[in-house]
Amino acid sequence: MSKNEEKNIQDIINHLKVSGFVYQNSEIYGGLINTWDYGPLSTNMMTAIKKYWVREFISREGNYQIDSKIIMNPKIWKASGHIDNFADYLIENKVNQKRYRADHIVKDLFPEINVEKATFEELENIIKEKVKQYDNEKCEWTSIRPFNLMFKTQMGAIDSTAAQTYLRPETAQGIFVNFKNVSRTTRAKLPFGIGQIGKSFRNEITPRDFIFRTREFEQMELEFFCEPEDSEKFYYYWIDKCKKFVELLGLKNSNIRIRPHEKEELSHYSLGTSDIEYLFPFGWGELLGIANRGNYDLSQHMKYSQESLEYLKDDGSKIIPFVIEPSIGLDRLLLALLIDAYEVEKLEKDDERIVLKTDYNISPYQLAVFPLVKKLEEPAKNIYDKLLKTTDIRVIYDKTGSIGKRYRRQDAIGTPFAITVDFQTLEDQTVTIRNRDTMEQERISVDEVEKYLEKFVK
Secondary structure, X not given: OOXXXXXXXXXXXXXXXXXXXXXEOOHHHOOOOOOEEEOHHHHHHHHHHHHHHHHHHXXXXXXXXXXXXXXXXXXXXXXXXXXXXXXXXEEEEOOOOEEEEXXXXXXXXXXXXXXXXXXXXXXXXXHHHHOOEEOOEEOOEOOOEEEEOOOEEEOOOOOOHHHEEEEOOOOHHHHHOOHHHHHHHHOOOOOEEEEEXXXXXXXXXXXXXXXXXXXEEEEEEEEEEEOHHHHHHHHHHHHHHHHHHHHHOOOOHHHEEEEEOOHHHOOOOOOEEEEEEEEEOOEEEEEEEEEEEEOHHHHHHHHHHOOOOOEEOOOOOEEOOEEEEEEEEHHHHHHHHHHHHEEEEEOHHHOXXXXXXOOHHHOOOOEEEEEOOHHHHHHHHHHHHHHHXXXXXXXXXXXXXXXXXXXXXXXXXXXXXXXXXXXXXXXHOXXXXXXXXXXXEEXXXXXXXXXHHHOOOO
């Protein structure tokens, strides 16, 4: 059994709530079910992750980043197929009047069945014939029906069907409808990519597994446009790039795998899709996906908008580029990184510590500054202020409690290093720096702190 399968997901969730990574949304009003807010610690981590995504997927690849809006012309969602086809299988229990996703029920109770391959009729037959009790309730099932996942909203002052639109269920379509604008204004030559980071919304029937599946989430998506004959080459290139990216952030190779979709699973437009999956304590789950979407999206928007989205080649010919899409869910990636980092270590004298061994580069804080005693608060605060103002190090100041308790507190939120200002600091301007993972300490000059930490920057 792997370490992740031994980890208790509820213990991890409780730790993240108590430590300030995640808060219950609208908590003072009783909360909003399956909806979470991110505290300062998660926000710092997500900012760092997004910085690395921009570096690896945009800057170093010579791609372009945009920011399309959450609400767009509703015709876009007709063209993309979301209005007609973007649905999950909904089934209701007449006894408790609760709604469920049919594939989730089958997956929970019959893990040996491949729900991705199961047809609509097969799922319904399995549930009606075999599931007499679920969610600790007796069951009498309705028929399955499709449930569209898009959130509807209204634009304008009058509540009418004409003003109806949607919150975007993905960021990708905002990129496709701006393909012509970006290619024209940047004079980009194939192959090139357009990416963006932004919120998406899906009205999930049953959000579950903490922040793994929520109704509001953040995506980091790239649409990479290329010649049709080069699409397979770039498809495998981006699979490899995505795997290296999550490893760069600190995920253990033993907890990730690449799973190509079988033909029965592929979307109708996909020429190939692979998921990078992560071994969560509740089982393998999709972390991110890479798809060869062909020229489906640009062709659809050409058809519905009557605007040409063809690319003019240097020889004067026109093509509709193929698209490779690496799509990363930031919330899921954050959860995977926190689970991977979570450890409960046994120490001497039956003592133990909870430690988050997050990679230095994405840790909520990278350095903590402690005064040994109250008399040393002023020089310690001066060092903290200088680091805060003159470096890019994410630094936190902590003066409350014993040094031992402060070490444990920083271990628990993932701070890799801590420096202690003591009386010797006043004499020779040196501090004790402690390593979170090894708990070893050494003496260094105050002026060398930044240089000392530079070797951990990727």
